[in-house]
Amino acid sequence: MKNKLIYGLIGILFISLSAFTFHKFYMGIFQVNYAAEKKMVQITSRIFIDDLNNGLEKKYHKKTFVGTEKETQADVDLLKKYLADNFSIKINGQLKPITFLSKEVEAGDVLVCYSRIKDIDKFKTIEISNSVLVDWNAEQQNITHISAFGTKKSVLFTESSRKEVLKY
Numbered sequence: 001m002k003n004k005l006i007y008g009l010i011g012i013l014f015i016s017l018s019a020f021t022f023h024k025f026y027m028g029i030f031q032v033n034y035a036a037e038k039k040m041v042q043i044t045s046r047i048f049i050d051d052l053n054n055g056l057e058k059k060y061h062k063k064t065f066v067g068t069e070k071e072t073q074a075d076v077d078l079l080k081k082y083l084a085d086n087f088s089i090k091i092n093g094q095l096k097p098i099t100f101l102s103k104e105v106e107a108g109d110v111l112v113c114y115s116r117i118k119d120i121d122k123f124k125t126i127e128i129s130n131s132v133l134v135d136w137n138a139e140q141q142n143i144t145h146i147s148a149f150g151t152k153k154s155v156l157f158t159e160s161s162r163k164e165v166l167k168y
Helices: 002-021 049-060 073-086
Strands: 027-035 040-048 087-091 094-096 099-106 110-118 125-130 141-148 151-157 163-167
Touching: 027 125, 040 049, 040 087, 049 073, 049 110, 073 087, 073 099, 073 110, 125 141, 125 151, 141 163, 151 163
Parallel strands: 027 141
Antiparallel strands: 027 040, 040 110, 087 094, 087 125, 099 110, 125 163, 141 151
């Protein structure tokens, strides 16, 4: 009788703990590099395709297929608009226009986007605002790695922390 109780409790514990392993991880990874020799800020964004399409659908009330075989030019245009509205950079307090260059699918489920900001001389502050997908899902986290002037810094953006100013 005692063994049945112990095995039962172990079974319940196993089922309870295994439920946590199925929880999805909501993370975007952004790389911001200042290339002084090119006077350019280079931005690489890595976002899960299914989360991105869900976020675009919630925001624009339209089914999208970014990063899939069904992708249309309208989907890409919405992606560009979404990124422009949810990721911005100010250099020395001035908002700079980000140019979307291209995108590709990595590992089958991650969309990698490449962007840049041209004509950037040495700066003292860079302010990054990153709210990509946090309106769609409060658990979304966007880690952003910034490399400039030989220094590497990382910032975690969440629903409650969407903006950071870095000083150089």
